[in-house]
Amino acid sequence: xxNFPGVGVSPGRIIGTVRQMPKPISEPPAGEQLAAGVxxxxxxxxxxxxxxxxxxxxxxxxxHATGDGKAVLEATALMAKDTMLIKGAAKLVARGLSSERxxxxxGSSVSxxxxxxxxxxxERATDVxxxxxxxxxxxxxxxAPGIPTSTTPFVLVAEDLAPADTATLDPNKVxxxxxxxxxxxxxxAIIARSLGLPAVVAAVGVDELPDGTEVYVDGAAxxxxxxxxxxxRSAADAWAAxxxxxxxxxxxxxxxxxxxxxxxANVGGGKDAEAAAKLGAQGVGLFRTEFCFLERDxxxxxxxxxxxxxxxxxxxxxxKVVLRTLDAGADKPLPFLTDSTEPNPALGVRGYRTDxxxxxxxxxxxxxxxxxxxxxxxxxxVMAPMISTAEEAARFASMCADAGIKTPGVMVEVPSAxxxxxxxxxxxxxxxxxxxxxxxxxxxxxxxxGPLAALNTPWQPAVLRLVGLTVEGSRAEGHNKPVGVxxxxxxxxxxxxxxxxxxxxxxxxxxxxxxxxxxxxxxxxLAEAQQLAKLALSAPSATEARAWVREKLPVLxxxxx
Amino acid sequence: xxxxxxxxxxxxxxxxxxxALFAEAAGNAGVDVTISMQGEPADxxxxxxxxLSLMTLGAAKGDVVVLRADGDGADQALDALVTLLETDLxxx
Numbered sequence: 001x002x003n004f005p006g007v008g009v010s011p012g013r014i015i016g017t018v019r020q021m022p023k024p025i026s027e028p029p030a031g032e033q034l035a036a037g038v039x040x041x042x043x044x045x046x047x048x049x050x051x052x053x054x055x056x057x058x059x060x061x062x063x064h065a066t067g068d069g070k071a072v073l074e075a076t077a078l079m080a081k082d083t084m085l086i087k088g089a090a091k092l093v094a095r096g097l098s099s100e101r102x103x104x105x106x107g108s109s110v111s112x113x114x115x116x117x118x119x120x121x122x123e124r125a126t127d128v129x130x131x132x133x134x135x136x137x138x139x140x141x142x143x144a145p146g147i148p149t150s151t152t153p154f155v156l157v158a159e160d161l162a163p164a165d166t167a168t169l170d171p172n173k174v175x176x177x178x179x180x181x182x183x184x185x186x187x188x189a190i191i192a193r194s195l196g197l198p199a200v201v202a203a204v205g206v207d208e209l210p211d212g213t214e215v216y217v218d219g220a221a222x223x224x225x226x227x228x229x230x231x232x233r234s235a236a237d238a239w240a241a242x243x244x245x246x247x248x249x250x251x252x253x254x255x256x257x258x259x260x261x262x263x264x265a266n267v268g269g270g271k272d273a274e275a276a277a278k279l280g281a282q283g284v285g286l287f288r289t290e291f292c293f294l295e296r297d298x299x300x301x302x303x304x305x306x307x308x309x310x311x312x313x314x315x316x317x318x319x320k321v322v323l324r325t326l327d328a329g330a331d332k333p334l335p336f337l338t339d340s341t342e343p344n345p346a347l348g349v350r351g352y353r354t355d356x357x358x359x360x361x362x363x364x365x366x367x368x369x370x371x372x373x374x375x376x377x378x379x380x381x382v383m384a385p386m387i388s389t390a391e392e393a394a395r396f397a398s399m400c401a402d403a404g405i406k407t408p409g410v411m412v413e414v415p416s417a418x419x420x421x422x423x424x425x426x427x428x429x430x431x432x433x434x435x436x437x438x439x440x441x442x443x444x445x446x447x448x449x450g451p452l453a454a455l456n457t458p459w460q461p462a463v464l465r466l467v468g469l470t471v472e473g474s475r476a477e478g479h480n481k482p483v484g485v486x487x488x489x490x491x492x493x494x495x496x497x498x499x500x501x502x503x504x505x506x507x508x509x510x511x512x513x514x515x516x517x518x519x520x521x522x523x524x525x526l527a528e529a530q531q532l533a534k535l536a537l538s539a540p541s542a543t544e545a546r547a548w549v550r551e552k553l554p555v556l557x558x559x560x561x
Numbered sequence: 562x563x564x565x566x567x568x569x570x571x572x573x574x575x576x577x578x579x580x581a582l583f584a585e586a587a588g589n590a591g592v593d594v595t596i597s598m599q600g601e602p603a604d605x606x607x608x609x610x611x612x613l614s615l616m617t618l619g620a621a622k623g624d625v626v627v628l629r630a631d632g633d634g635a636d637q638a639l640d641a642l643v644t645l646l647e648t649d650l651x652x653x
Contacts, residue, residue: 071578074578074585113617114613
């Protein structure tokens with residue numbers, strides 16, 4: 001047995017065999033020449049054969065795909081043998097460059113050209129780079145980049161997963177996700193929780209495990225063990241039995257003494273919302289509207305937006321739906337709204353701030369929300385992301401009022417908003433803590449970076465203090481304005497108890513976590529939760545805050561959480 | 562050289578799925594087909610079988626393009642491709 005400690009980001013205990021995500025294709029060295037004895041004619045023929053093989057492979061996958069995925073695969077397959085790409089490379093080969101280097105450079109120039117055209121074409125630029133990497137892999141005789149295909153389910157191990165990888169992940173084929181890099185807020189963590197897959201990130205060394213190695217993954221403890229023994233096998237069996245118990249949520253979030261903490265769902269669209277309603281969510285605490293905008297080269301019309309919003313509202317008649325206005329920028333660029341050349345996008349024009357540079361989009365979105373609300377029975381609240389000052393909160397509130405939206409609010413993600421919560425809450429009706437960004441900004445640590453994973457956890461006492469300050473600000477304001485949490489922190493059952501103790505009024509999370517959070521919350525009284533919150537705040541480090549609180553919550557271990 | 566003009570009928574223009582379908586059909590036409598915007602010189606025409614070229618052409622719905630081909634079967638091939646361009650492929 002060999003043990004690999006990491007950071008557990010999605011609970012579950014399973015045993016399975018490793019399949020490594022192929023390493024990204026490295027750039028062929030600049031100026032790499034044809035090998036001795038290889039003529040340009042041979043190299044061009046090899047290039048054409050490789051491009052045909054990549055085309056055939058993608059075309060084959062398209063045949064099994066449906067909808068948008070099929071269309072993208074078909075278009076990508078055509079790019080693989082596109083004359084513009086291949087002729088460009090053949091010219092370079094004729095001048096003596098190796099076929100790998102030639103296709104690399106040809107792909108760069110085509111991709112750059114598409115990028116410069118902007119809009120839809122710019123979005124396809126990355127497809128050209130993907131095709132280029134596949135052709136180089138084919139020429140080198142190594143595995144193509146992307147999630148491996150397999151007929152039997154496996155434990156996917158990678159350096160880190162990008163959003164594009166996770167989009168093609170088939171939850172029926174993957175038992176667990178394990179990454180050597182990445183942090184608790186990385187895409188790997190978020191996708192794992194939404195799919196209900198056990199996951200461990202920042203587990204150094206796992207990317208060296210050979211394919212086919214049998215491993216035990218504990219997504220709560222954050223460990224991977226190779227060649228598991230009988231005790232680990234029975235732990236995995238026990239999890240399989242309790243997992244089914246944790247799948248049911250009664251539909252009322254409460255502490256043992258009856259203090260109600262509504263448990264809401266984070267959703268991206270109508271399908272998500274229907275699934276969340278089936279899982280018992282008491283409403284929606286975060287409706288991420290940018291999912292209606294992504295993959296778009298232009299802004300959707302007011303009517304189109306209203307229809308998308310209504311599909312979510314209709315899943316929760318009579319219940320609260322908190323909608324977040326467009327949160328573009330940083331890791332969610334939109335070609336018609338954000339500037340991809342900013343040197344520091346996380347600190348750039350993103351979220352509410354895009355209204356400074358592209359006014360009108362937000363007004364039209366608010367108009368669409370008001371329109372959808374009129375046609376539905378949900379209790380619609382609307383909040384702006386990335387609010388930093390009371391002045392911005394006031395302006396957003398007046399924009400909402402102009403559109404006829406009754407309950408405006410703000411996201412608290414920027415530390416300045418937590419520190420001035422009292423003044424901000426005088427302007428709006430509620431606040432919702434986005435703990436992912438709040439952590440990244442409080443700790444000055446990029447949430448995608450593996451080496452910073454230890455900094456990037458909402459267990460950091462500094463982050464918990466900012467949560468506490470936001471609640472205090474609401475109390476000082478005097479009208480009991482709700483302060484919810486809608487970041488990934490709310491999905492961690494132990495942290496959910498701490499947040500409740502800090503005075504947070506609602507918890508919103510990926511719907512699959514509702515049952516686990518409810519199960520743990522109902523084992524503690526409000527006074528106990530407050531004690532645990534104090535304990536966490538007094539800890540000198542995030543690791544100790546987590547360990548101390550978990551120690552006082554034995555139910556976590558019993559449930560394998 | 563035989564040539565035809567066609568008006569783009571697909572709502573999204575010659576992008577995405579319509580571009581893929583058209584490029585594939587042009588590639589299977591049996592003759593080399595070029596495409597250019599109406600009024601552009603013939604020697605700047607692009608390879609109609611190249612999806613990347615079609616994307617850079619940037620033809621929107623209602624734009625008029627010129628298709629050219631030479632050799633055996635050029636006329637039939639062009640006629641079939643004109644029909645494809647003048648169909649709203651987004652509607653299918």
